[in-house]
Amino acid sequence: MDEARDEAAGHVPAISRRAWIGIGLIGAAGAGLSGRSTAQGASGAAASDEEKLIVRSLRPLNLEATSTALDHRMTPANSLFVRSHFGAPAVELETWVVEIVGLVQHPLKLRLDELGRIETASKTAVIQCAGNGRGLFRPRVPGTPWERGAVGQAEWSGVRLADLLDRAGVQEGAEHVHFYGSDAPPSPKISAFVRSIPIDRARDPSTLLALRMNGEPLPTLHGGPARVVVPGWAGNNWTKWVRRIVVSREEAPSFYMQTAYRMPRTPVPPGAPAGAVAMLPVTWMNVKSLIASPVQGGSVASGPVEVRGVAWTGRGHVTKVEVRVDDGSWKEATLRDDPETGAWRRWGFRLESARPGRHVVVARATDSEGEVQPETPPWNKSGYLWNGYDTVAFEVK
């Protein structure tokens, strides 16, 4: 990475020997600190451009959608968040083959054209990074400080994982299905990004090995040519660039299954000793709403204000979204889209009159399991599954 690139990547520029003392200040200014403004504040200036992504890091490439880009039923591939641990492979360099091995009667090797001849299944589903909202937890936690946009929805299509497992013939005792991708870690000393899901979840008819997104071949940055789709579960389970599927008695023995992407069974306060509470893999998402319009820090013309957004959950579906403006009471928003497990519902609320000046709008969702989006979710040390009230401050001109 050259100097210019490092600088663009938030690197503190090299400075003269005598100026080292002031580096903290220079670093802060160079990084564009401006009080309490957030990434969404930064996006306010160019909110019309939905293809602009918030750059969290260049390597690994971590890109976050702006809330404006999420003001749709489907998120276009070019505005969907991007996340991986080891970067996209150069997928075209070899003939892609997916193998299914382990506790199966007939180990399989299938090329993409062979996968394409198996009955196609499609599912509209929300994908959300397990760490979406990590940057909102206090005390802060290490890791990419995603705020609101590591989420999106698409129509995924490909092969039902259950169909693949049936073809291979799962043997007795099989409990988990492991997925190996083509994203090599930087060195063999580092655990590959290998994840597993329980066999029942793999057999669920909604669980896919997706080859297409929104009707197009799955783009490389989103896991193409083949990624796992686990509707209702967080993105850590949606392994990208799948090359090998292993049916096993055990969970995957990888760092990314046994240590990372785990949360305490019951909340553990900051600073409490680790190990007191069992750590479970991050699976089901929790109920959450997002305000897509107005944008954080944006301004709108006087007159009625359309507050719009999306809401989703893990188990079940969203049944209610409520909106609160300034110090007012909660009012129910109108839900669009039929309820569908794993998919989000768009919602809207018309604010008939808002005085010129600054306003704060807050949203919360409720799902069919009776779960209500909390004001602040329990803290966890890795910053997973933030689902606090979504809050947007805007100005009426």
Next chain:
Amino acid sequence: MSTVRYLFMAALSLAIVGSLMVPAPARQDDDEAEMRELLARRSLEENCLICHTMDLIAGQRLTPAQWKAEVVKMIGWGSPLPKEAADPVTEFLARHYSDREPTPVPTLATLKDVDSYEVPKERNAPAEAGADLKRGEKLYATTCANCHGPKALGGDLGPALVHKAILDRPTDYNRILFEGLRRMPGNKQTLKPEDSVAILAWLRSLSYPVPLDPGGR
């Protein structure tokens, strides 16, 4: 010189040196702090940025204890950061990226414009027709394998190259190969353009051997 006179002169010179040293400690501390800063920054750039960009660090605001835990974790993952550099780097991180400061406002970019080696440019594949793969393999073994590993799966000082998007970005590949990058020396003097084509063609011909187990820890 008499003993008395010698002792007097010695005492005098000590007094002079002593008086000169009165304001010195502050400057010496400054110089030492500068040097520590410089060394810590260099350690960080040379060891941590092998695997990730600086923005991954600079976007976070953590407590000294959290930075310490991050450094320990990264060393556990195989970061070649020398043992003696761990504390200075931890202090550097805590000083510049403190949880008492607000997080920086990130930049915006379209997917088309984002300047990352991790974005494959599939239509930008190099012309490799006629490239000498055998020669590429040999040159790789003598020039690159020491750091990037014999099969391009990476090592302590050079990241994995096999199947990486950089192999779809010949301009970036060539710049790094010829000009070097941080600890990686440039190869302008030793490699010709056709050598670079041969090495790239060989790298692009490699299959990524999906491991049989996840490896690492």
